[in-house]
Amino acid sequence: MRRIAAAVAAIALIAGAAHAQGQGQGRGGGGGKSADAGQQERGGGSDKRGGQGNAQRGNRGQGGDGPSMAQSMRGSEQRGPDTRGQGNAMREERGGGNAQREERGGGNADRGNRGNERQAERAAERGVERANDNRGRANNDRAVVVDRRDRDRDGDIVRIRDFDSIRPRGLIDGCPPGLAKKNPPCVPPGLARNNERSRFGWDRPDFWGLSGLNAGRYFYDDGYLVRLAPDGRIGGYVPLLGGALSIGNAWPNYYEPFAMPSYYERYYGLGPLDSYRYADDVIYRVDPRTAAITSVAALLTGDQFAIGQPMSLGYDVYNVPYDYRDRYLDSPDAYYRYADGYIYQVDPETRLVAAAIELLAS
């Protein structure tokens, strides 16, 4: 997966969700007023989140993987300290199940909220306007609130996406649970390995979209991509979507919960932290009580574009979602491309990203 930039400034004009039936203004205003410091939750929040998740599921301290993962996550979050503490409207709007977030959010609620309120009002107006020309289609449940601003304008809220917190999970040390129970443990099942290695190229991480894994000898086994250590034993593994990470399976305890950027939570409708999990560009829904996987909530490209930097290869075709096409149509002055919940405005000549536009879902 290609990640462009550690932290991207997404100009987020958060406004209220505007429903087509004239609800936009009220909700938008409410969103603006409810600004809090949602971003702060990621700063140093891993301990609390991990603690909460683990306390419920007893995952803490599993073979040392948990703590090391948490440490790794904290490390990533500390990069770019300027990316946190920005005001973020509408956190309260999500309602139930977020009490945990409230307690994590403190500290920066006063930063930039004035601008947020003002813009929320403007955006709410636009939302209503948008809703009124909704082509009469029956998508009243689709919130349409978008905006963009120049990054450096004083008083505007610039919400920075802590993109680097969305990172690939990488290999888990050890061997998959099934093989760990074998005797002798963690030795590759020879026949299965030979069969799977010969098939479809499954022994290559690239087949699974995991080309970032370290070089080495890999094979597929029973829902996992497994890496052989030099001594011939199994040295690491990755649970795969549709394999170990299938519907009904318990979420593996070596993957601690971690919070997606708050915008992702809202855009993809993820709900509270205990109801979703993330691994390798896939967001899963889980049963909060059992942590069993119930469905896949979102697939991500992992592409993250920073304002002022070039858009990467692979976005040659206009791909703006249908409901936003009348507003964001390519012109000689600006092109628009969509990735992972954002529409990016791109300068046609320089191909530099000029703005990242959030699309707020209801």
Next chain:
Amino acid sequence: MTMRITAAVAAAAGALMLPACSDDSADENASTADVSDETLASVVEDADGLSTVSGVLGEAGLEQVFDGAAAYTLFAPQDTAFDALGEAGDDLRTAEQRAAMVAILRDHIVPGYLTPDDIANAIEQADDGTVEMRTMGDHTLKFSGERDAITVTAEDGASARFAGDALRASNGVAIPLDGVLRKVSVAPAG
């Protein structure tokens, strides 16, 4: 570790960035009636000849991906495309190989809402007649050909052609393909 491209995205200097055609708005208006109010998940489920893909989406819990606000375009191999793979196609459709099937399908999904017209417009404006889109499986697809005969090619060289009308849903598009965008074959066990 993933490949991280930070400041130096030199490759992007050569990136195509092709505008939607100037008559796009007209196309949009003309084709509004073709856009279903249903979600992509529903449209694919109801489509003829896409039962293999639809089945995998259901079994793997991916239907909700296409049932939400986020937009995706699915290049959906027709059932006959899997049939054409012979033994490998049969194998892929078993529950035991679902992880592989899902990995393959992820490379048939791109972010956003792409109609065949969008793709054809971009192809026509590309200097070399080829455009690329990222997949949700960490690869790219290349598109080329005439407006009514677009070919899509995967990184491993597997290719397919657009087959039949695109299914335009409220939150995405499904474009049927006559082939699977991954070279698959059952090789002798080594």
